[in-house]
Amino acid sequence: IQATSYNASGSNFECWFVTPAFKVDEIADKTVSFKCAVYNYATAAANSNLEVYFLKLVNGKMESSKLTIDGMPTTDNTWVPLEAKLDSYAGQTGFVGFKYTSTSSTEALSYRLDDIQAGKGQGGGETPGEGTELLTNGGFENWADGYPTGWKSASTASSATLEQSTDKRSGASSVLVKGDPQSNKRLGSTEMTLKAGTYTFSAYLKAATAGSTASAALGYVPIGDDGVIGGNDYKYGDYANDLTNADWVVKSYTFTLLEQKKICLLVMNSKKPGGNLLVDDASLKTTDGGIVDGGGVDPEPDPELDPYESNIAMPTTSDSKVDFYYNCTVNEFASLKLGKNGVAGTWTSDALGTVKTKLSFYSVAWSGKNGTSLTVEIVGGGTFEGGEASKTVSLIANTGFSGSGTAFTIVPVTDTDYHEYTLIGITANSKIKFSTDKERGAVFGVKLK
CATH class of the missing domain: 2.60.120.260 (Galactose-binding domain-like)
Structure with a gap:
């Protein structure tokens, strides 16, 4: 997270980030650790400041005690590990608050915080690596x-x-x-x-x-x-x-x-x-190696081992004017978002290129929108088993499919989110078309065998 007054309106600024409440005695070493970085320090250090406090509620009022933090960063874009010692607050329940103040919206110093943890951070100074x-x-x-x-x-x-x-x-x-x-x-x-x-x-x-x-x-x-x-x-x-x-x-x-x-x-x-x-x-x-393409590594992992990865090309761009489809990720894999608030969406895959006999995929509805349906069609030759050209399923809403971003985490994925169909008469020119009827839906883990 970052605090900055740059381009803000006004001349005096104060903002806080406060942790959830915790019992100091439940932290084995009575230490809260975090990383901090600054930007624009050389020109704006005199105008902006970051302080750290222990906060506790006493008779309905919040009391604050400033904590001593040694080694605050002075070099731009360099993350510094820091600690706040809470030994003197043993037996108490409270919060840690980070207070940012500034007197300028043009020469503003930005403070950045990450990895705020109860306990000493990074396991004695080790880091997860770079690259x-x-x-x-x-x-x-x-x-x-x-x-x-x-x-x-x-x-x-x-x-x-x-x-x-x-x-x-x-x-x-x-x-x-x-x-x-x-x-x-x-x-x-x-x-x-x-x-x-x-x-x-x-x-x-x-x-x-x-x-x-x-x-x-x-x-x-x-x-x-x-x-x-x-x-x-x-x-x-x-x-x-x-x-x-x-x-x-x-x-x-x-x-x-x-x-x-x-x-x-x-x-x-x-x-x-x-x-x-x-x-x-x-x-x-x-920083200097990588996974080899081939040489023992399967570029298309076993579908049973990666259920949320598609083995056909998912959209890499979005259409917000005509068909209302959007590229996104679900559980870290390239996926398809269809429709927007109150508007249906549709997307058609590339030609399959080879004959396929089975289609499977996962799909969910936007959070709170259980009335949404998804239709999947065979385009360009072939049908589903029984001669049907399309199948329609009712989507179950999932709270992980919400918000304004493009990366979604859908947990849990249930059996009712999974759909599998046998394909008949598919050709190399056949395509798969997904459409919602009125609302937003996500389609992921599309497998063709």
């Missing part, structure tokens, strides 16, 4: 057949029993990696072929149960053509020991590949102590 993000389901939001999509190795690297957990750092879920005091258990990614380069693999970790501890290490293992892994092939970074359920701790592991290599990422839940482990917000970043 291009290579993981598409690092938040473990999307699941199929008992595994988070993209997190099941075809080798023996995946040895742990996994569960979807609502105890998460962000999003809607994390992954619970069951432990075993007799042997190490591993969460393994789907195999990927990486170019030569340096990579930083990171994830947020904590014990799954209050009162218990866990220990974990991040790493990878090379996968040979035969898929066999030897006991000495596993590569791990330092352990994150004595993990508790109180705070998420970020752990990072940086490794360098001297040549192109097929690997599987690993989060190992150590047998000492063998407690259940929660993992969330995993990341794989690089």
Whole structure:
């Protein structure tokens, strides 16, 4: 978030960002951490200021106490990790408030805040890395057949029993990696072929149960053509020991590949102590490497492993004048938004190019609009089984499909959101047409087989 008075109306400005209420004693180290950056410091430092306060409600009035923050940033566009110590407020319930003030709308200093956390941030100073993000389901939001999509190795690297957990750092879920005091258990990614380069693999970790501890290490293992892994092939970074359920701790592991290599990422839940482990917000970043197109990586993942990814081209542009269709993402995958408030929409795919025999997709209605219908048609040759040229379904509204943005998170996706039809007589010139009758609908995970 950013606070700035630039181009505002007036001459004196004050604005606040306030955290939710919390009990100071429930933060193990009685510390709130955050990152801060500034812009236009050299010309506007005298005109603007950011202060941090502990706020508490006393007899119906909010009392504020200024907190000492050392090391506030003075260099533009450089993120600085900071901490606010709350030891003197033990036993109290309150808020942390960030107060921005300025006396200029032309020479204004902008303050930016991110990663505001209860507890010391970044797990002792480690960072998730820089560069291009290579993981598409690092938040473990999307699941199929008992595994988070993209997190099941075809080798023996995946040895742990996994569960979807609502105890998460962000999003809607994390992954619970069951432990075993007799042997190490591993969460393994789907195999990927990486170019030569340096990579930083990171994830947020904590014990799954209050009162218990866990220990974990991040790493990878090379996968040979035969898929066999030897006991000495596993590569791990330092352990994150004595993990508790109180705070998420970020752990990072940086490794360098001297040549192109097929690997599987690993989060190992150590047998000492063998407690259940929660993992969330995993990341794989690089500034000089990347995933190889081909070379063992399937450019079109198994539809059963990525249920919300379409295997036909979804729209990359929008039409807000005639057909009222819009490009968007649903659960991080390219998708289709049809219609706008009170207006129907329609979109037709490109020619399929090859003969297909089955169509499946997910669809939902705009939040609060359960009366919307979606019609799917075969255009250019072919029908649905039974000779029908079209099918119409009633859409179920989903609160994740709302707002003014283009990125939507639809959780949960239910069985009633999924539709599958057998196709007859489809040709290479056939197309699929989607239309709503009066309102907004989303179509995603379109698969043609």
